[in-house]
Amino acid sequence: MFNKILIANRGEIACRVIKTAHRLGIKCVAVYSEADRNARHVAMADEAFLLGPAPSSESYLRADRIIEICKESGAQAVHPGYGFLSENTEFANACERNGIVFIGPPSSAIAAMGSKSAAKAIMETAGVPLVPGYHGDDQSPDTLKREAEKCGFPLLLKAVAGGGGKGMRVVESLKAFDEALTSACREAKNAFGNPNMLIEKYLTQPRHVEIQVFCDSQGNGVYLAERDCSIQRRHQKVIEEAPAPGLSDDTRRAMGEAAVRAAQAIDYVGAGTVEFLYDVDGSFYFMEMNTRLQVEHPVTEMITGLDLVEWQLRVADGEPLPLKQDEIKIRGHALEARIYAEDPDQDFLPATGTLRYLRTPDESAHVRVDTGVIEGDEVSVYYDPMIAKLIVWDDSREGAINRMVQALEQYRIGGLKTNTRFLHRLADATPFREVQLDTGFIERHRERLFAPGRLDLDRCLVSAAAWFLELARKGDRIRGDEHSPFSAQNGWRLNSEYARPLKLVVGDMTHELSVRELPGEYEITLSGASHRVNAQLEKDALQLVIDGHRLTLHGYQDGDNLTLFHEGDQFICRQHRDTFAETDQGAQGSLSAPMNGAVVAILVGKGQQVEAGQTLVIMEAMKMEHSIHAPHDGIVSDIFFTEGEQVKEGDALIALATDDEEAA
Numbered sequence: 191m192f193n194k195i196l197i198a199n200r201g202e203i204a205c206r207v208i209k210t211a212h213r214l215g216i217k218c219v220a221v222y223s224e225a226d227r228n229a230r231h232v233a234m235a236d237e238a239f240l241l242g243p244a245p246s247s248e249s250y251l252r253a254d255r256i257i258e259i260c261k262e263s264g265a266q267a268v269h270p271g272y273g274f275l276s277e278n279t280e281f282a283n284a285c286e287r288n289g290i291v292f293i294g295p296p297s298s299a300i301a302a303m304g305s306k307s308a309a310k311a312i313m314e315t316a317g318v319p320l321v322p323g324y325h326g327d328d329q330s331p332d333t334l335k336r337e338a339e340k341c342g343f344p345l346l347l348k349a350v351a352g353g354g355g356k357g358m359r360v361v362e363s364l365k366a367f368d369e370a371l372t373s374a375c376r377e378a379k380n381a382f383g384n385p386n387m388l389i390e391k392y393l394t395q396p397r398h399v400e401i402q403v404f405c406d407s408q409g410n411g412v413y414l415a416e417r418d419c420s421i422q423r424r425h426q427k428v429i430e431e432a433p434a435p436g437l438s439d440d441t442r443r444a445m446g447e448a449a450v451r452a453a454q455a456i457d458y459v460g461a462g463t464v465e466f467l468y469d470v471d472g473s474f475y476f477m478e479m480n481t482r483l484q485v486e487h488p489v490t491e492m493i494t495g496l497d498l499v500e501w502q503l504r505v506a507d508g509e510p511l512p513l514k515q516d517e518i519k520i521r522g523h524a525l526e527a528r529i530y531a532e533d534p535d536q537d538f539l540p541a542t543g544t545l546r547y548l549r550t551p552d553e554s555a556h557v558r559v560d561t562g563v564i565e566g567d568e569v570s571v572y573y574d575p576m577i578a579k580l581i582v583w584d585d586s587r588e589g590a591i592n593r594m595v596q597a598l599e600q601y602r603i604g605g606l607k608t609n610t611r612f613l614h615r616l617a618d619a620t621p622f623r624e625v626q627l628d629t630g631f632i633e634r635h636r637e638r639l640f641a642p643g644r645l646d647l648d649r650c651l652v653s654a655a656a657w658f659l660e661l662a663r664k665g666d667r668i669r670g671d672e673h674s675p676f677s678a679q680n681g682w683r684l685n686s687e688y689a690r691p692l693k694l695v696v697g698d699m700t701h702e703l704s705v706r707e708l709p710g711e712y713e714i715t716l717s718g719a720s721h722r723v724n725a726q727l728e729k730d731a732l733q734l735v736i737d738g739h740r741l742t743l744h745g746y747q748d749g750d751n752l753t754l755f756h757e758g759d760q761f762i763c764r765q766h767r768d769t770f771a772e773t774d775q776g777a778q779g780s781l782s783a784p785m786n787g788a789v790v791a792i793l794v795g796k797g798q799q800v801e802a803g804q805t806l807v808i809m810e811a812m813k814m815e816h817s818i819h820a821p822h823d824g825i826v827s828d829i830f831f832t833e834g835e836q837v838k839e840g841d842a843l844i845a846l847a848t849d850d851e852e853a854a
């Protein structure tokens with residue numbers, strides 16, 4: 191076995207690989223960019239080398255530097271993780287040329303699956319069922335349009351070099367085809383340097399079911415059951431589970447065998463995943479093969495009790511597969527939720543910022559947290575905004591869901607937007623519990639999943655008031671000064687005779703409360719009702735008894751802003767001070783950039799009449815395109831940027847006047 195390996199990656203997957211390597215007594219070399227100097231993966235490794243500046247192209251994608259570092263450090267093998275260089279044939283070749291073992295398949299196998307269209311052609315020959323469509327080399331718009339008509343609508347345009355949902359467009363009708371093609375090609379060219387497209391019939395209610403395969407260099411191949419990854423947003427996985435609920439043993443075997451056949455058709459070695467669409471009628475179609483360890487591999491580990499990174503290391507070292515097909519058993523049910531820095535309410539726009547407050551559930555036989563960050567770390571624009579993977583296991587699916595719901599309630603993040611509340615809603619949604627799974631799940635259940643917070647507003651306001659009161663009281667105690675200017679300034683100088691006002695701002699609403707301090711408790715009045723509140727604040731935990739109801743909330747305070755966490759929901763408010771000027775709302779009628787990024791296309795001209803919902807500007811951030819739509823009918827009165835320019839979040843992009851304003 192190797193005694194030293196290099197991990198050519200960052201974040202949670204680098205940490206996860208190091209964990210197994212260390213368990214096997216293998217030393218680990220990490221690499222890092224300037225942005226990751228203090229990252230967890232760097233701290234966990236035995237040694238670490240700087241690659242270069244933050245952008246991936248100057249750091250984690252620097253194949254030449256990584257090979258050099260292998261030689262310098264004496265690393266015998268490279269684990270590429272997922273993303274970055276994991277499916278880069280040149281890198282795999284370069285490793286081989288330099289006598290370094292690439293912990294992954296041979297470069298020929300990566301190449302065979304590197305193009306979705308070429309992969310489909312190989313699978314066709316191997317007798318693996320395909321989604322009908324076009325995967326030819328002729329890429330002229332006319333041919334594509336003709337093939338689109340032949341295929342019928344709705345159809346899916348997919349970048350042949352694609353991944354991560356980029357360069358993919360659902361096209362509902364012939365009328366929409368040209369615009370979708372232009373946009374998909376542009377996104378694909380930007381993200382992958384290759385604008386080529388394939389066309390597939392768009393299945394309207396499929397499930398995404400994928401098979402984990404493993405092959406050794408002796409020619410053995412096995413499948414390690416399947417994962418259901420149907421819960422997706424923007425064609426990207428959000429919650430994954432294993433095994434796929436409701437799949438019959440026969441189907442599992444048929445898919446597993448097709449997947450192993452697919453892998454063996456390209457002389458595969460190592461861990462791979464064959465993705466299928468599983469249709470309502472029980473038929474399944476090959477979609478693509480990912481020639482690496484997948485993000486969601488932990489759910490397979492939880493139900494098989496195996497360590498897939500250990501298998502990868504053994505197979506890369508030339509050992510045969512540790513188990514035969516009939517020795518692989520599955521037990522119980524596992525779920526994984528991907529915790530992202532993003533805003534589900536803004537079409538899952540990636541978020542950036544500092545993880546100012548971070549609490550994770552305790553790990554156990556039932557709960558696993560794979561993460562690459564700690565409190566205080568930054569989620570930057572440079573890399574994928576995934577914060578962690580939360581994985582749970584139990585005997586039954588129902589038990590696993592309960593565990594997931596509970597663990598998400600214990601996962602508390604402050605300082606930037608995340609999807610934890612959304613994940614909690616998803617996992618707890620009745621249709622999810624009832625296995626109504628397909629890739630349209632999130633869209634179909636929008637109302638339920640995106641509804642405003644379930645928390646009772648008055649109760650939250652009372653709790654927030656108690657937080658601020660307790661904090662002020664503690665501040666007094668620490669200072670030993672009953673009349674400190676600090677407390678006076680906060681307005682918390684209380685005694686039983688006077689009721690003091692307290693203003694809390696939620697969104698753009700100001701709520702007026704009044705507070706009296708009684709012996710051992712507060713009387714907090716709002717909306718004409720008085721509540722008796724006993725409160726105790728210990729670090730971030732607020733123990734409350736409100737009118738006899740005892741509960742615990744957790745909170746994170748940043749200046750006057752408070753976030754309270756309760757049962758997977760969050761309540762955010764601000765303590766209002768009268769001296770504060772209201773913040774500038776920005777120019778009226780202007781549309782601003784929702785994030786840092788580049789303007790890739792401006793689809794309207796100055797003076798143009800536009801309709802509500804019409805796409806005005808296309809921005810790109812993190813290699814994904816985001817459309818900015820007109821909020822109402824109107825006339826474009828100004829355009830502040832040109833195509834290709836970089837903009838910052840909040841920059842005004844376009845001024846849109848209503849027809850009356852324009853007339854005036």
Ligand code: ADP
Pocket residue numbers: 321346348352353354355356358390391392393394396398422425426465467477478629
């Ligand atoms: P990527 O490599 O960009 O992730 P995939 O080919 O793996 O793209 O597809 C991602 C997701 O898009 C799938 O999990 C599925 O939800 C959806 N999808 C892909 N092909 C089809 C299709 N033909 N019909 C319906 N949905 C599809």
